Amino acid sequence: MKPSFFNIPESKREIIINACIDEFASYGYEKSSTDRIIKMAGISKGGLYEYISTKEELFLFITDHTYKELYGFIINRLKKDGDELPGDILERFRLVSSIAIDFYIKNPEYVRFIANTYRINDQALEDKIKKIFMRQFLTVFGSINGDTLLYGREQLIDLLIWLLAKTRDDFLDAMEKNKNLKKLKTIYNRNWDFYLSVLKTGIYK
Numbered sequence: 001m002k003p004s005f006f007n008i009p010e011s012k013r014e015i016i017i018n019a020c021i022d023e024f025a026s027y028g029y030e031k032s033s034t035d036r037i038i039k040m041a042g043i044s045k046g047g048l049y050e051y052i053s054t055k056e057e058l059f060l061f062i063t064d065h066t067y068k069e070l071y072g073f074i075i076n077r078l079k080k081d082g083d084e085l086p087g088d089i090l091e092r093f094r095l096v097s098s099i100a101i102d103f104y105i106k107n108p109e110y111v112r113f114i115a116n117t118y119r120i121n122d123q124a125l126e127d128k129i130k131k132i133f134m135r136q137f138l139t140v141f142g143s144i145n146g147d148t149l150l151y152g153r154e155q156l157i158d159l160l161i162w163l164l165a166k167t168r169d170d171f172l173d174a175m176e177k178n179k180n181l182k183k184l185k186t187i188y189n190r191n192w193d194f195y196l197s198v199l200k201t202g203i204y205k
Contacts, residue, residue: 001061005051016041016051018109020062025112028119029059056125063117063129066110067136073103074140087145089153090196090203093160096140097167097192104171104188105181115169137161150205163195 005013019040023032034055038048052058077099078085086092104111117133120126146153167188174184 001057002051002053008051016043016048017062017065020058021066021109021113024059024062024116025109028116029055029125030121032059034058059125060128060132062113064132066113067133069107069110070100070103070114071136071139074099077102085140085143087143089144089146089149089156089160090200092141092144093163094192094196097164098189100164100168101171101185101188104168105185108172108175111168111172115165115172118165148204150203156203159199163192167191167195 005016016037019037022040023037027033027036032055034045034048038045041048052061074096077083078095083095086095117129120129141157144153144157146156149156170191171184171188174187175181178184
């Protein structure tokens with residue numbers, strides 16, 4: 001983003017960011033339209049390009065913003081509850097997933113946006129998105145102890161990242177069919193308990 005974007009009032013920045021999240025969450029990157037973004041944000045097309053150079057730059061900024069919000073939410077909840085991150089890989093994923101579901105429920109558009117970052121056809125852009133994700137992911141999972149693991153730490157982290165994506169997408173699908181958020185949260189946590197209990201029988205030395 002151009003420096004001018006950070007010089008406008010915070011309330012205006014939030015309106016633009018929320019319009020971008022809504023657009024990218026609804027249409028993905030390829031089918032998104034800056035015309036719809038400026039209409040939702042109530043700004044001119046020239047005004048938008050005072051803040052950005054390209055649509056890709058805008059998408060990457062929103063990706064970074066969204067992941068910072070998610071992992072910031074997790075870290076702040078841990079601090080608020082006085083919890084420490086477990087050293088054990090499965091217990092850490094169990095704790096973090098139990099917090100992440102509250103973010104999902106509170107911010108469904110952010111979650112839809114994140115899901116669409118996994119549906120990019122441009123390999124170069126996909127690689128940039130993965131770097132943004134890993135930078136935030138490692139703020140929570142980077143210190144996992146791999147000494148007791150039967151398999152490589154990175155291999156298991158890749159598997160659990162896949163599970164994070166699967167349970168996130170399952171939540172979004174379920175939310176379209178069932179608006180009972182308490183029930184959805186119970187199902188989400190129950191699924192994680194199942195996946196982690198299965199993994200627990202086979203990943204340790």
